Amino acid sequence: MAIRAGIDIGSRSIKLVLFENGSILKAEVADTTFDPIAVCRKLLDGVDYHAITATGYGRRLFSQRCPCNVVSEIKAVASGARFLLEECRTVLDIGGQDTKVVTLDGCGKLDKFLMNDRCAAGTGRFLEVMAAALSFTYEHFTQAALSATRAEKLNSMCTVFAESEVISLVARGASREAIALGIHESIATRTLALMKGLQLEDTIMFAGGGADNPCLRRQLEAALGRTLYLPDNPRIVAALGAALCDDTKEKENGRRQFVVTAD
């Protein structure tokens, strides 16, 4: 069988999945940094594959440097979700800079989708900025939010305004935990509003880096009144889907390696 690679070049992290014989051979995640191609090269160093499909915001950049198939992250995440969970009909993907809701029809085909607007409000990046505003590491930030008994209400959805709001809450003596929970609640509210734009069918999968945040999961499930299916490794769903989207499936002739062409 041929090895199919999927690489998802996101705004915050790059994910690589190698797929062979109906299962995941390898899955890796690395920070995007300021030089995504260098990160891709490192991830693909010494890796053999028969075909590679790129997705994510860096897909075009990657395709200019390396022969590959290209697929949108919307289709990729839908394909990955469907592979992991056959009954999946809706995918919520909270990534570094955008949030997507994708619905699949009964046959698993991409149906409708919605994405947040052009700014990073309500995305992973928003959470990171807010954690920093509270001088928390990201992990401590979610733990603090989980431990909070009450939430401070945040009104701003804009990352910049919300940061000022957090600073004024701190200045008023609000507890860090309550602010942290308030931030998670505000994202859950915003995400819910986006999700309501589509007909949500069960089962709903939660993918992307946002799904690794237990507080966000808890708040979202409470707001939705439904359970979200959490895959083992939610960050790699789109990279896996990209690998699966390759249509040159059974081409056995010759393994390839990452070749970087000049600019």
Next chain:
Amino acid sequence: MAEDYTQMWMDLGLDLKAHDALLGVLGSMYEKTFLRQSGRPEGMKYFDFVMSEVHGLRIKELMDARTDGRKVFGSFCVFVPEELVLAVHGILVGLCAGAEFAPDEAEKLLPRNTCSLIKGAFGFALAKVCPYLAASDVVVGENTCDGKKKSYEIFRDLVNDMYVIDLPQVKSDIGRELLRQEYKRFATIVEEVSGRKIEKEALKKAIEIVNAKRSAMHRLAKLRAADPAPISGLDALLANQVFFYDDPERFTKSVNEICDELEIRIEKGEGSSNKGASRILVSGCPMAVPNWKLPAIIENSGAVIVGEESCVGERGTRHLTSSEGDSVDALIENIVDRYFKIDCAVFTPNPSRLEHIQEMVREYNADGVIQYNIQFCSPYQIESNPVERDLEKDGIPVLRVDTDYSQEDTEQIRTRVEAFVERLQG
């Protein structure tokens, strides 16, 4: 540009430095967006020439016509009846509003959350870079949306002369009567400005000239139903855009020549895109030159645009004016009938627009519809929701794109459009 128009631009009071900068950007955008397309019809060379001379030769023609005593009327909307202008030997041109220019200047006069089209018009005027505006004897505004009608109150101070046509909002008998009265009033205005009386024969001739221009566009539109589409959506949009600038008779001839060529291409099975490419109907707000962002993204995603349900497109060109009638009044009634059918989203309710979109999807074999909304354009933004719901109910996939004239969201839009094309391909 072939000739040096510096003196003409100076005489028009343009800001030469800013204008040079604009032409530089426009030229390189045109090169990247249009000239790099493959499989273009030969006839598009005419439009390449028109675009290369859009601030040059065409303006010279307008200035020469003015020297000969003809009057130039500038407008921003398809509700301004070209027939009446031509009947007094005048010229109607579209004014610049398709790019963000000097937004900081525009925002001194307008709220930040004004749509790009209005802000663009102000930016062009304030920065003194629109030769069409400078060459217009009268700017004709129209009370369509709230944004435009309130802006005209301010715009008035920036132009030589301004006249505003009031418009109905409901397609009722009273609404039609309002439009009739307003067009009669406009008829007296064009007579006053030109110093000529509207004569029956001249009006008939004018109706025929404008109808011929529209008919050429209808012919072009129908040819795009073929698979592969014989012309790219970008090139067809360009024809729709030039519709507002060019000499009408020369334009008609050029579009018909392109159609002759496209018929041969269709016979040979040649196209601007591959057979089987996803076919998209773009519907919504107008796209004035050089607003090519969304169509370029769509066609770079491997899809082909097969129609524009837009003022710069079929909403603007679709109906003909009857030239039957034995008096000026009777012909004006025909004009009222024709324009009253335009299904702009300022009308409430506006069911004929949905029907037209459905009809275009069928006629041009579209696989899906992309609704294009300019941010802060309430009429189209609000209407897009029920339109999307009804089209999806019919099994027609819809993508909604709300954007403005900036380029910063290009990649976000590209992701959505590519995913939409993937959806269409199943």
